[in-house]
Amino acid sequence: MLNIQTRQEGTASVVTIQGKVNFEVTAQLRDVIRDTVTTQLPKLLVINLEGVSFIDSSGLGLLVAARNSVDKNAGKLHLCGLPPQVKKTFDQTNLTNYFSIFATEQDALRGA
């Protein structure tokens, strides 16, 4: 269902998510993000949503919580690769203005 991969790019951590993000899988995703944030203390956390076909409100909540926890460590959260369906959800909830959103992972890693 959900495929999550993490890797380091210098001082940045990249989390790549593929599949449907809904309340059935948020626990799994929450653990991965929490582990990444607490063990790597990344200056920049990039979450790549390119392969996400659907995200529900619990998934959005998770991303908001991720931003808050990165903020606490004086880091930044960049999202990238939002497919149209996901972009629509972000637009509707105004989260496009709440997160720093980039077109590609390269942009997200470069973005200040």
Next chain:
Amino acid sequence: MNKGLVLVVDDEAPIRDILSFYLKRAGYQVMLAENGRRALEEMAKSSPDLIISDLRMPEMPGDEFCQTIKGDPATRDIYFVLVSAMDGSASRIGGLNLGADDMIAKPFHAQEVMAKVASAFRIIGMQKEIKRQNLTLTRFQERMTAELSLAAKLQSGLLPEAPGEVACLRYHHRYLPAEGIGGDIYSVLPLANGGAAIMIADVSGHGVTAALISAMVKTSFGNQIHLSDSPRAWAEGMNRDLARSTLEEQFATAFLACVDPGNHRIRYVVAGHEPAFRIPAASPGKPEALGGRGFMLGLDESLPFEELSAPFEPGDRLILYTDGLVEVEREDRKYLGNDGLMGYCAELPRDGEEAVAQILEQARAFHSPNPFVDDVTLVLLDRVGC
């Protein structure tokens, strides 16, 4: 010391005596019977933990006795050891097929029997423990089910009684929580100026937590409408209330609206919620989406909200809903979506009750055979005057 009650059934008195002697010495209580029929009579007085029964006996032989015991729900859990003179695998399998838990071959050593008895009581002990735990779990589950159904009743009491009328609005609804209890809520309240305040909200997550927050959302809305007549101020106030009192990942999407008497417009705020649909009385085949970009409530205290407005004439109709109605994934990966629902809204019967029933039926048919998976709320409001 009482280690348990053993019933020994054998037509030969010396065998009963020997087994009785060893069992009592080992600390067991013993009942004796010379055949199956007598054994059943004894069992009417007290129920043994373990039965050791001979196979060949007059009146009621061991196989028939065993079947009687294992066929009765009241006694079938009693551990049954069948003693048989035939020491062949055929008779052994035969005995176990009758439902006996174990077999002993004749002639036997008393020590062998005692070892089997000890092992039988270990199993009996475990079975009793499992039964005890199972009972505890069953009771717990029964209590939770009862409490949940009570909570569900209370929660549906939080919704307005529909169909109903507030100020110049007549409303109908359908409310289908996914788990008996859910995070959807809506409210239609009269304003001091003779107008009406409208709110529909969908709390993130499911079940009891979402239900508790939905009650908070309703309370907060009820408080806010007394403080101002601006949906934007209501959204800001509710956002503050929720941001302060909920956990990190919990928030609510909402559509808040205000209808003023004599003013043929509706003022509204979209807080991350699905657009509402206005069906103009003048052109019911052309619904209009009242959408907007807005943050969900409870995300962050300091976020701003935007108030919009649209025509809302007497005779116009407003459709509000939560995303559970349109976000069911079909086998072919298609969703009904807002656009699909808007299509249904273009062809509604004039009667409000019939209209909500028709929308729900059409949405169900679209998703079929998949059921709704999230909480579903659908509200229809007709502006009947003012």
